[in-house]
Amino acid sequence: MFSLKPLLIGLSLVTLSSSAFALTTSEQRDYDRLASGDLTEIKQAAQSIVANNNANPEVLDVLAEFVAQNYLNAPEYQLDTIAWACRALGETGNPRYRDLLSAIVESDAHKKVRKYAKKSLRILPSTQVTQYVAGTIDLASIRTTPKTVGSSLTGEDKTLFDIASGNLIEIKMLAQKYTATGIPSQKVGDTLAEYFAQYYKTGQQHQYDTLAWICKGLATDKNGRYKTLIEDAExxxxxxxxxxxxxxxIDGKGPYYQAGTIDLTSIASKLQ
Structure with a gap:
């Protein structure tokens, strides 16, 4: 399912700790959201894991522990978050969470939780790996985790960071906003265009909807700066x-944006 799966499955054979592996910017953001203990943040982390294919067991073990502690007697207000968490554990493609999902399916948990656990269980491979054991992660002890990288940014800097670091959820929301209101600046537009240029031919399924919205957003530029890029994508x-x-x-006589003009890695590193 994912090109990194064999590596991640291999990593899951070892005992994990919060410092076992270096986290990417996206993974660190998800880890911090999970560690916060806030339901809204946990749900956003689960959605981000699905959207960005974040499959690092160091992050997923924290999500698994949240599910293990709450799935059986979850109040109504927790159900949607736990359902998203079950979906995320399955879409990683890592069989490390198969026993947990099996336990949920066979339990007296709410039918919504069991439904998503069952769906996830169906797509996990049967590979024999060390299973996650409930209680391995002490959620209370990790709630002192530092704030997410980039969380102090505001305004245009935050927008540029979200795009450059590949935060799919934020990118999609930005693109939807720009489709309605127009792109706020050429700098933002060019950064969004560079992300689009890098993925409109090679993007994976979880990126398709975001890329489509980006194209619609870029098309609102009144000067047609992204004309050649959009037409090539079309x-x-x-x-x-x-x-x-x-x-x-698209109307516009240029100058047109040239792919490769913006260095996304440099922007993310500078702003983090």
């Missing part, structure tokens, strides 16, 4: 959602 992207939502005729 003609040559293998992603149907992108071809469908990228207009094939």
């Amino acid at each position: 003609e040559n992207s293998p992603i149907r959602a992108v071809r469908k939502h990228c207009p094939d005729d």
